[in-house]
Amino acid sequence: MSTTGFKVTVPASTANIGPGFDAFGMALGLYDVVEVQVTDAGLKVEVIDAGAGGVADVPTDETHLVVRAIRKTCAHLGVEPPGLHLRCFNKIPHARGLGSSAAAVVSGVAAGYALAGGDIDEFDALQLAAGFEGHADNAAASLLGGLVLAWSDGGRFHAERLAPHASIRPVVAVPSLRSATATTRGLLPPAVPHADAAHNAGRAALAVHALTAKPELLLAATEDRLHQHYRAPAYPASTTLVATLRAHGVPAAVSGAGPTVLALTTAGILPAGVGVEGFDVFELPVDLAGVQVAAQ
Missing domain, CATH: 3.30.70.890 (GHMP kinase, C-terminal domain)
Structure with a gap:
């Protein structure tokens, strides 16, 4: 993949699903899209659509959650892009229980891997993404898709992907x-x-x-x-x-x-x-x- 420009598409998620507190997650067909362009220097973040949250609620500097996740992943993988231009199209409503924060983090982690020129290591990516929130249910669902069972063990996050019944x-x-x-x-x-x-x-x-x-x-x-x-x-x-x-x-x-x-x-x-x-x-x-x- 060329790292000069790419698009990350990440699904929303639902978690807990009743009794599965911090353990069950499922990816849903509502998507945030982040377009990433490598530039000569600096950072530019454009929030083209902020969904139900409103543009005013979304930062456009280094505190933007996608940017933070990109920086963390790039540091972990030993790469440093000279500059970045992000265009964010957010359809997942913020602070509504549909995994908007986890989706932002997963999109940033995926972008970091793309900037490093490699495929996503799912276990490694889960550690990076789940580490932002301290539990892996939403992050694992957005990362892997489908139904996920998530848990932590000795400070490490784990998830198993299952196929939900087709009639649901x-x-x-x-x-x-x-x-x-x-x-x-x-x-x-x-x-x-x-x-x-x-x-x-x-x-x-x-x-x-x-x-x-x-x-x-x-x-x-x-x-x-x-x-x-x-x-x-x-x-x-x-x-x-x-x-x-x-x-x-x-x-x-x-x-x-x-x-x-x-x-x-x-x-x-x-x-x-x-x-x-x-x-x-x-x-x-x-x-x-x-x-x-x-x-x-």
Whole structure:
């Protein structure tokens, strides 16, 4: 690949998926695109489209998350581009629970590998990307595509990619409300009852089977007692929508740290009569490819 110019396309992701707190992730067909051009010197960042977040919320200097990830990856790989021109087209809404930060980091890591002139080392790239957030679920999904199971061991991040059942058609309900992972994580207690932990362990195991082989079990498999009800005060409308969907038999959960609601349908639509005022609702296919880099 020529390193004078290339385009990075990275998918959004949903994480947790009910009981799989910090462990389950799935890539979704909504994409950020970063065009990278090597220049003689300096840094120029253009935010062409900032999605729902608004251009004013996105920095255009060295603090830009994509730039930080590029710098970290280039330093790790021993390369230093003379200058960079980035054009960012962001479709993933910021601070909504769809992995916008992880997608930005993964795009920067992928760009760093392209600047170094080599293919992405998936394990190495996961260490770089997950290190920004301290957990690998969203980053692994955006990096690898499909459904991922993520964990850490001795300070190293790991992920296994699985193929989700072909009949699953995710639908997301995205509110205008924004949420910060650091804030919602602060609502979690330092310990949970043993019965709740045991419940989640069983449901998480069931969820792997349901997501890959038997989606008719997803309603039971997405039950959670570990995190969602503790975070409910941060987004009451989302909590109500999850409960309503589940009462209609739809496997639904808060996406990541919220406030987006994820519904794992097989029809690609929500049931008639479910109130979704205040939410933008649309089907997002599962992305199976993960981050892609193409020469320009």
